[in-house]
Amino acid sequence: MAEPRTSVEPALRLRDLTVTFGGAHPVRAVDGVDLDVHPGRVLAIVGESGSGKSATALASIGLLPGSAEVTGSATVAGVDLVTAAESQRVPLRGSSIAMVFQDALAALNPYRTIGRQISDAYRLHHRVDKTAARKRAVEVLDRVGIRDPERRVDDYPHEFSGGMRQRAMIATAIVNNPTVLIADEPTTALDVTVQQQVLDLLTGLTDDLGMALVLITHDLGVVAETADDIAVMYAGRIVETGTVLDVFDHTAHPYTRALLQATPNLDAPSRRLAAIPGVPASGANRPTGCAFHPRCPFAEQVGEACQTVDPHLTPRPGSALHRAACHFTAEQELPHV
Amino acid sequence: MSEPLLSLEQVSKTFRGRSTPFAPPSVTHAVDEVTLDVKPGETVALVGESGSGKSTLSRIALRLLDPTSGTVRWDGEDITRAHGRGLRTLRRELGVVFQDPYTSLNPRQTVGRIIAAPLRNQGLPRDEKTLASLITSVGLSPEQLNRYPHQFSGGQRQRIGIARALATGPRMIIADEPVSALDVSIRAQILSLLDELQQDRGLALLIVSHDLAVVRGIADRVAVMRAGRIVETGRVEQVYADPQEDYTRALLAAVPVPDPHRRARPLPVD
Numbered sequence: 002m003a004e005p006r007t008s009v010e011p012a013l014r015l016r017d018l019t020v021t022f023g024g025a026h027p028v029r030a031v032d033g034v035d036l037d038v039h040p041g042r043v044l045a046i047v048g049e050s051g052s053g054k055s056a057t058a059l060a061s062i063g064l065l066p067g068s069a070e071v072t073g074s075a076t077v078a079g080v081d082l083v084t085a086a087e088s089q090r091v092p093l094r095g096s097s098i099a100m101v102f103q104d105a106l107a108a109l110n111p112y113r114t115i116g117r118q119i120s121d122a123y124r125l126h127h128r129v130d131k132t133a134a135r136k137r138a139v140e141v142l143d144r145v146g147i148r149d150p151e152r153r154v155d156d157y158p159h160e161f162s163g164g165m166r167q168r169a170m171i172a173t174a175i176v177n178n179p180t181v182l183i184a185d186e187p188t189t190a191l192d193v194t195v196q197q198q199v200l201d202l203l204t205g206l207t208d209d210l211g212m213a214l215v216l217i218t219h220d221l222g223v224v225a226e227t228a229d230d231i232a233v234m235y236a237g238r239i240v241e242t243g244t245v246l247d248v249f250d251h252t253a254h255p256y257t258r259a260l261l262q263a264t265p266n267l268d269a270p271s272r273r274l275a276a277i278p279g280v281p282a283s284g285a286n287r288p289t290g291c292a293f294h295p296r297c298p299f300a301e302q303v304g305e306a307c308q309t310v311d312p313h314l315t316p317r318p319g320s321a322l323h324r325a326a327c328h329f330t331a332e333q334e335l336p337h338v
Numbered sequence: 339m340s341e342p343l344l345s346l347e348q349v350s351k352t353f354r355g356r357s358t359p360f361a362p363p364s365v366t367h368a369v370d371e372v373t374l375d376v377k378p379g380e381t382v383a384l385v386g387e388s389g390s391g392k393s394t395l396s397r398i399a400l401r402l403l404d405p406t407s408g409t410v411r412w413d414g415e416d417i418t419r420a421h422g423r424g425l426r427t428l429r430r431e432l433g434v435v436f437q438d439p440y441t442s443l444n445p446r447q448t449v450g451r452i453i454a455a456p457l458r459n460q461g462l463p464r465d466e467k468t469l470a471s472l473i474t475s476v477g478l479s480p481e482q483l484n485r486y487p488h489q490f491s492g493g494q495r496q497r498i499g500i501a502r503a504l505a506t507g508p509r510m511i512i513a514d515e516p517v518s519a520l521d522v523s524i525r526a527q528i529l530s531l532l533d534e535l536q537q538d539r540g541l542a543l544l545i546v547s548h549d550l551a552v553v554r555g556i557a558d559r560v561a562v563m564r565a566g567r568i569v570e571t572g573r574v575e576q577v578y579a580d581p582q583e584d585y586t587r588a589l590l591a592a593v594p595v596p597d598p599h600r601r602a603r604p605l606p607v608d
Contacts (some may be wrong), residue, residue, distance in 0.1 A: 042606065049521040050492075163388070192387040192548065193592040200594075204603055219522050222551075222594030229606035244606055245598045263526045264596045265551035267578065273533070273555050274526035280491045281521055296523075 011037035012180045012213035013061060013098065017073035018083070020056045020065065022284075030056040030284045032237040033073070035314075038181060038213040038230075043204060045216045045228035045245075047260070051283025053237040054217045058183045061215075062098050063090045077181055096126040099174040103186040105166035109158040115142070115169045116154035123176045141172040145202055164195035168202065175206060182206070183215040188223065200227050221264045225249060230322070233257050236282040236292035239314060243323030251334075253317045253325035256293045258335055291328065299329040341414060342375035343510055343542050344399055344432070349373070349408030351394050368394040370566035371408070376510065381536055381543040383553035383574070386563035387589075395563070396512050396546045400434055401425055413509075430460050433503030435532075437515035439495035443487040449473070449498055450483035456505040476501045476531060493524035500531065510542035511535075517552060529556055551593045554578060562586050 013036075020031035031053040038044045048054040059065045061075045063082045074081045078097045082090055102108045110118055119141060120134030127134070135154065142150035145168040158166055167187060174182055184203060188196035204227050207214040218224060224231060224245070231248045233241040233256065241254035252258045262275035279296040282288055294300040294307040306312075312326040329335075348371050355364035369391045376382050386392040397403040398410060401417060410418045412428050420428070433456075436442035443452055450469050457464040470480035476497040487495055496516060503511050513532065517525040533556045536543045547553050553560065554574060561571040562585065570583040581587045598605060 049523060193550075193594075194387065194588060197592045197594075220594065221522070221596040225596045225598045226594045226601045227603060228598075246605065249596075249598050260522060261596060263523050265554060266596050267551050267554065267590060267593050268595045268597060268600060271554055271575070271578075274529060276526035276530055277523035278527075280493065281523060 009039055012040050012077070013038040013215070014076040015057070015061060015073070016076075018057065018060055018075060019072045020053070020060050021070045021072075023068055023070060026285075028283075028285045029287075030069075030237055031060060032284065034232075034234075034239055036232055036239070036242075038215055040180065040213050041207060041211045042229040043207055043214045043216055043227050044230045044232065045218060045224040046232050046234060047218060047221065047224055048234035049219055049281045051236070051281055051285070052234040053284060054234050055185055057234070058100070058185050058215065058217055062094060062100055062183060063087075064094075064100070092126070095122055095174075095179070096177040097179055098181040098183070099177070099179040101167075101170055101174050101182065101184040101187050103189050105163070105170045105190075106158065108170055109166060109173075111158055114155050114157055115161065115172075119154075119169070119173050119176050122173050126177045137176060138172070141176050142169070144175070144206075145169070145172045146198070147172070163191055164199060167191060167195075167199050171199075171202065171206075175210070175212075178210060179212060181213045181215065183217070185217045186219070187216070189218075189220075196223075203227070221260055222266075233260070236287050237284045238292070238326065240293065240327070241325040242314065243317070243320055247317070247320045247323035251317065251319060251323065253323065253330045253335065254293075254327050255297045255299050255329065255335065257325075258338075259296070259298075262338070291326070299327075299335075303328045340377050342411075343378045343413055344376040344544070345409075345411040345414075346372060346374045346395070346399060347409040347411070349395070349398055349405045349410065351391075351398060351403060352406045367566050369398065369405070372563075372566070372568055374561055374568065374571075376542050376544055378509065378542050379536075379540045380559065381533075381545065381557045383557035383560045384544060384546045384563060385548070385550055385553060385560055385589075387548060389565075390563040391566040392546050392548075392563045393514060396514050396544065399544065400432065400512055401428060426460070429456070430506045431509045433506065433508035433511040435496070435499050435503045435511060435513040435516050438519050439492055439499055440519070442499055443495055445487050448484050448486060449478075449490075452487070452498060453483070453502050453505055456502060460506055462506060472501045472505055473498075475504065475535070477527075491524075492520050493527055496520060496528050497531065500528075500535070504535065504539075508541065510544070512544045512546070514546045515548065516545065518547070518549065525552065532556065549593075550578075550589055562589065 015034050015036040018034040022028045046054045060071045071083050075083050116138045119138035123134045123137050139150045139154050147153050188199050228245045232239045235256050241257045259277045282292045288295050290308040290310055291312050300307040306328045312328050314324040314326045317323040317325055350371050351369040353366040357363040384392050398405050453472055454464040517528050545553055557574050560574050560577050561568045564585050570586045
């Protein structure tokens with residue numbers, strides 16, 4: 002059960018986070034993102050390729066390459082990871098803020114046992130001997146649902162199935178009890194039956210350990226089943242944010258609406274999925290005004306503003322947390338379909 | 339009822355590992371005595387998790403893999419052991435769309451040349467008018483024939499792959515995970531395109547997918563594969579509404595539903 006977030010300090014606070022990839026034609030991948038992630042809550046960052054969702058995550062944990070210019074702030078445990086020196090970031094990375102990646106096979110070292118990789122992560126932040134670290138590795142493997150952890154701790158990654166490797170990577174990420182866990186498309190490469198187990202594990206850890214979980218995904222089905230809060234990104238910006246009920250029940254951005262209509266729902270009568278016309282915009286090819294206007298069914302009704310004026314996130318009625326960046330819904334609700 | 343266009347009868351494919359002095363070779367039954375028909379104008383979805391054998395089966399149907407046993411028929415004719423010229427008709431009448439629009443198009447060839455390749459192989463005319471009509475039919479414009487794949491988005495590349503599959507005027511198309519590499523907002527575009535082409539041209543369509551939700555809106559029949567076998571098959575409405583097998587039920591139940599009111603996890607409090 003998600004903690005109420007009133008009066009609780011956010012575990013991760015992003016302010017005006019901006020990421021620019023340099024070169025002859027600089028690309029602004031993330032453009033002024035503000036986000037709060039609270040302990041015991043799941044924030045889903047939703048977006049398609051080029052939306053900046055992964056760059057936001059990597060900037061938050063300070064893992065972007067030197068070629069990326071990051072401005073703004075990403076505050077964890079009172080330290081701004083954007084401006085802090087690497088020597089200040091290192092003790093936080095892994096212990097206060099940790100990350101789980103999409104491809105566990107690429108993230109795990111094929112030459113080291115699972116147990117060794119987990120205990121190495123533990124010993125980076127704890128002064129303990131190998132026996133104690135190994136004991137801790139067995140403990141977290143058990144926590145992430147690996148059966149017979151005493152034996153499997155000595156296995157190599159190739160001896161684990163895809164779902165087990167993802168669990169092992171989660172074990173490595175939570176071994177130091179981080180306050181923030183960022184999971185970047187953690188189930189995209191998994192079969193649906195395994196996906197469900199891994200999502201249950203991640204939300205269970207959030208509830209039991211009081212972690213703040215940032216779940217990055219393009220799948221609104223996954224979001225509906227796991228998220229407490231949502232931020233929808235398009236072309237480097239947040240276009241709609243609020244609680245899961247704000248965004249699903251009172252959708253206030255045409256892009257969010259279009260994504261929902263393009264998402265199949267096995268619980269609803271079969272229908273042809275509504276396609277979103279055009280091509281997703283990104284920081285590299287950002288249209289003027291509202292970046293979504295070339296694909297938006299309401300842009301014509303609003304007129305010139307959509308093509309020329311950049312909409313800002315403004316509050317939507319009914320919830321203190323619900324905000325959207327849209328000229329159309331600033332004046333009226335989206336019509337029912 | 340019309341005769342099947344593609345017919346797989348008791349088809350098996352076994353892969354053997356290397357034997358060592360101390361152990362016999364490992365044997366994998368990737369496809370195990372599978373029977374599946376696709377009739378003209380019909381859309382069939384072949385659904386399964388990774389390792390279920392669905393891609394192996396589709397490669398056997400395409401005659402890119404030889405089955406270990408069983409019979410592959412095309413339009414009634416046994417083509418199980420056909421080679422070279424014997425496959426000429428199949429190559430003209432059965433098109434294929436691959437999963438990854440980034441690796442399945444030659445980056446050094448123009449789109450026009452890519453689309454013309456099947457026509458070249460078949461010695462069919464490939465004049466500008468033919469190519470222009472092909473690329474228009476997938477929602478792109480003739481001016482784009484001179485461009486290269488990297489100048490297109492993922493969705494547009496998949497359209498190019500579909501145009502190539504349509505080039506020889508096939509009677510059937512096999513699409514292996516045609517939308518799994520695409521953005522959500524683009525998937526519906528490509529599925530609608532396949533659906534329209536199927537209806538306009540009376541094509542038969544075999545869609546291989548791991549995603550039960552994606553194929554529901556476009557398939558007539560669905561076959562669920564597990565561990566090399568088809569465990570359940572039937573009309574789409576019937577299988578989705580009233581699955582007979584536990585495995586199908588589990589697969590359906592695991593698909594996330596985009597409605598927070600249906601979820602197991604408690605909703606947030608504020």
